[in-house]
Amino acid sequence: MPRTAAALIIGNEILSGKIVDTNTTLLARMLFDLGIELRRVVVCPDEIETIGKDLGELRTTHDFVFTSGGVGPTHDDVTIDGVAESFGRPVVRSVATEKMIRDYHGDRTTEAHLRMANMPEGAEMIRSSNAPWPTVVIENVFVLPGVPEIFERKLADLRKRLDEGYEFHSQAVYTLCDEGEIAGLLERIAEHFPGVMVGSYVKWQAEDYRTKLTFDGTDPKLVAEAADMLVAELDPKLFVRRD
Numbered sequence: 001m002p003r004t005a006a007a008l009i010i011g012n013e014i015l016s017g018k019i020v021d022t023n024t025t026l027l028a029r030m031l032f033d034l035g036i037e038l039r040r041v042v043v044c045p046d047e048i049e050t051i052g053k054d055l056g057e058l059r060t061t062h063d064f065v066f067t068s069g070g071v072g073p074t075h076d077d078v079t080i081d082g083v084a085e086s087f088g089r090p091v092v093r094s095v096a097t098e099k100m101i102r103d104y105h106g107d108r109t110t111e112a113h114l115r116m117a118n119m120p121e122g123a124e125m126i127r128s129s130n131a132p133w134p135t136v137v138i139e140n141v142f143v144l145p146g147v148p149e150i151f152e153r154k155l156a157d158l159r160k161r162l163d164e165g166y167e168f169h170s171q172a173v174y175t176l177c178d179e180g181e182i183a184g185l186l187e188r189i190a191e192h193f194p195g196v197m198v199g200s201y202v203k204w205q206a207e208d209y210r211t212k213l214t215f216d217g218t219d220p221k222l223v224a225e226a227a228d229m230l231v232a233e234l235d236p237k238l239f240v241r242r243d
Contacts, residue, residue, distance in 0.1 A: 035166030051082025069146030073112040084120035174209035
């Protein structure tokens, strides 16, 4: 069975629509490349109790949880406090991270800056080669910033830690079908290949196809056989291409 992951996206700005969440897409693509199945994405406000509750549920039902947002120096950056509450641990100050912050900001360092050195007691700090501050990791939870550029840089470092040599394999079949006429066949394929994720995506404005069918899984043989079954049972007039 593939390893599983969940994402906890934190921020009132996401829920209000002021900011478009792109971090989930970045995370999903990396996890797919590593053969880790992203099973849930939860968006919650900047509230300590809510973060703690949502994280508690996700971290006990998935192999990994990645949080995004709420780790800056302002009043609404309460993710560390929420993570600490979820684990029932106090918040402590990382001496090493505090030194990095003081070295970076010099005489302009404020107490607000130093809040970014806070961490749940017992957490691990992973130094990043591409981002200024370490990533907080506590058990199976990775605490990441919401700024997409920094989020992406930190993911690049975590990729090495999470890579165990697994990957998802994928095949796609493009057709002229609408979903209604192919739904029964897709259901039979999904039942016959329970280890393969079968997807159906309609494209109204595509020039040469109407519905794209995808087959994803960790076993390339089963993925190919699932796609073979579709092509074999599909009316040849409705087949466009396969890749």
